[in-house]
Amino acid sequence: MLAYTIRRLAGSIPTILVLIVASFFLMRLAPGGPFTSERPLPPEVLANIEARYGLDQPLWKQLWDYLLNIILRFDFGPSLVFKDRDVSDIISQGLPITLTYGLLTFVVATVVGVSLGVYAAMHHNTWVDYLAVSLGIFAQSLPNFIMGPVLILIFTLWLGWLPGGGWNGGQWPYLIMPVIALSTSYIGSITRITRSAMLEVLNSNYVRTARAKGLSERSIIWRHTLKPTLLPVVSYLGPVFVYVVTGSVFVDIYFSTGGLGQYFVSAALTRDYSVLLGITILYGVLTVIVNLLTDLAYAWLDPKIRL
């Protein structure tokens, strides 16, 4: 297990390096920089600014410095648009917020989705099952940017129960709508994945044996079927993480939560390369880590995989 973890970690280093290098060059190839404005700056001023940010160095030198700074000091350089703010500042400010509701979404989507899926499979071909399946597909076609406005319309404008945005240190009234908006469509897909996995397990021979032995239905579900049912769900959690990360961009913009997504979009609009690059790399690294964790969880759950 340990050897596998180390091997996987070592394998992900080139992945992350290639990611950094590729996005670095993609950014620098872009026409127009952060200092292009309506009124062109005098060339001397522009040269000074570029020297300040090291943009006058040859590309390979810029890349090398950038890499070294990230690896040695976790320093993604200064923001090109916000004066006296480092990308690391922005990240350390926004990431905790994004992670808070992101993790909550993860937990809510998994718990609700798995319970619904198991319940539907236990009542296979009854109206409960059909309802769960239809609701699952319906929920899947309700992505965050649909749920967000609808929730605000109902709970803020009509009922006035919840604040329409803000963060306020992460108090729960500010968390409810972002989490529901983000988790709805994954609840749908996790429900469906769990249901079909559970059905397959319930039809397997060893479950029949367990029933023949006279075990109670409850103990069959909890002791014998839950673990194999979770396998496909676990392998789906990697993609869900990517979706939650992407969706957080919407949440940060729409609910003004102040997470990383807000900075990502404003950086995209102002061509603040260093912020854009820093956030992309951060998300890439997080994704690599989450994929590693899900693989490990998979190996732990599946007795057929020996590491």
Added chain:
Amino acid sequence: MLGRSSKAAKVAEELSHYGGVRGRSLARDALQRFLSNKAAIFCVFFLAAIVLFVLFGPALAKWNNEEIDWAVLGDIAAQGMPSVQSGHYFGTDELGRDLYSRTIQATGTSLMVGLIGTAMALVVGTTWGVTAGYLGGRVDSIMMRIVDILYSVPITLVVILILVVAGRSFTTLFIALGSVSWLTMSRIVRAQTLALKNREFIEAARAGGVSELMIVVRHIIPNLLGVLIVYASLLVPDLIFAESFISFLGLGISEPYTSLGALISEGAGTMGYGTLWQLLVPLFFYVSITFTMFFIGDGLRDALDPKDR
């Protein structure tokens, strides 16, 4: 006397026309299964209705999508609402433009994005996956490594990056979506190719002197079709989602072109002013399209890949 009864004659006739019972092909079986899935068929018709609406809806429009109706501009909430008399069947948007025309245009954009993006994913993903899987060895590991790397970045963010770098236009949007949408497809195709390439019928073809290229074209790819159709149909709503998401953030294609995400974003911005139709109309179209696509994709999966149940 013997065997002269009508029943015996019938049996004799059936026997003499041996082969009267025709075998059913796999494709026919799948079609049968799909046709008996009522929900999926309903969704096919519903989607067809939306496509027809996009194609022929403009003929009924009294306003085009760029015209501003100055008569309603000052008081959208009271006068810009959906009505047949004013010719704004879906009302107007915040700037007094006809929402009917804009919805048609936006729905068209979304459908186009889904179709073109999926087509690109099919071509690139199949080529990539078949090449990697069939050649194997080092080529395979390098090609799949590239896919892994691209996979480790949140894809929508990559599309935003490309749009920022290359400028926001239809062409860039299609290229950006196409350049990231083929990843899953290539993985699936590679796995299937690996499973297929050591089968006996491939060996037989090789023994018969068929060239490698012809083996791929004639024997591998036809066997991938079922899987390809299923995943292509499930990719369409994904791409429509990605594009609408980007447009919602205001990073997608720019005016005068519009898309459902942009319309939903506009509607969401004005829903406090009593102009709820601006949110509900594009929202209805978006949800209908993705909902029907999911159902159709599911139906296709059940039909083409029955062991996946």
